[in-house]
Amino acid sequence: MLYRTLTENDTEAFFEMMCRLDEETEYMMYEPGERRERTKNLDRLRTNIEGANSGGDFLLAAVTEDGEIAGFIWASRGDLNRVLHTAYIVTGIRKAWRRQGIGTEFFNRLDDWARANGLVRLELTVECPNVGAKALYEKHGFCVEGIRPKSMKVNGAYVDEYYMGKILK
Structure with a gap:
């Protein structure tokens, strides 16, 4: 597996990957097909x-x-002075490549970048039923800071999310 920065030339391939990811999981923000409807x-x-x-x-x-x-x-x-030391994280891995160490590599490299850029706090949300992702985040030092009740509606049912954060040392 090659880990690299995406460029402008990757836009369409990245967009297609995210559309497929939306179809493979209920844990991303977009519903299947919803992203495609938004050509902008x-x-x-x-x-x-x-x-x-x-x-x-x-x-x-x-x-x-x-x-x-x-x-x-x-x-x-x-991007404002009071929060320049923070970053909000979004991640997704296609079903065929889950549980192969990609998430671990992502978070290791994220930590290196964050420290090199003077960040102090990383944060993310994860749907409470997504125990695999939550375990990955906890493995990398994230802690549950709270629950966002009924923050998502998936397949007609409300779903809570964990709000998780990590303070870099």
């Missing part, structure tokens, strides 16, 4: 990738030998 998402994604590469955010992809994007991790750094 491609332009916004291209702009976000360019922004990440200009030094503000951390965006890393796991790419197979065949060039397929297997997963990603994105840390969006705070």
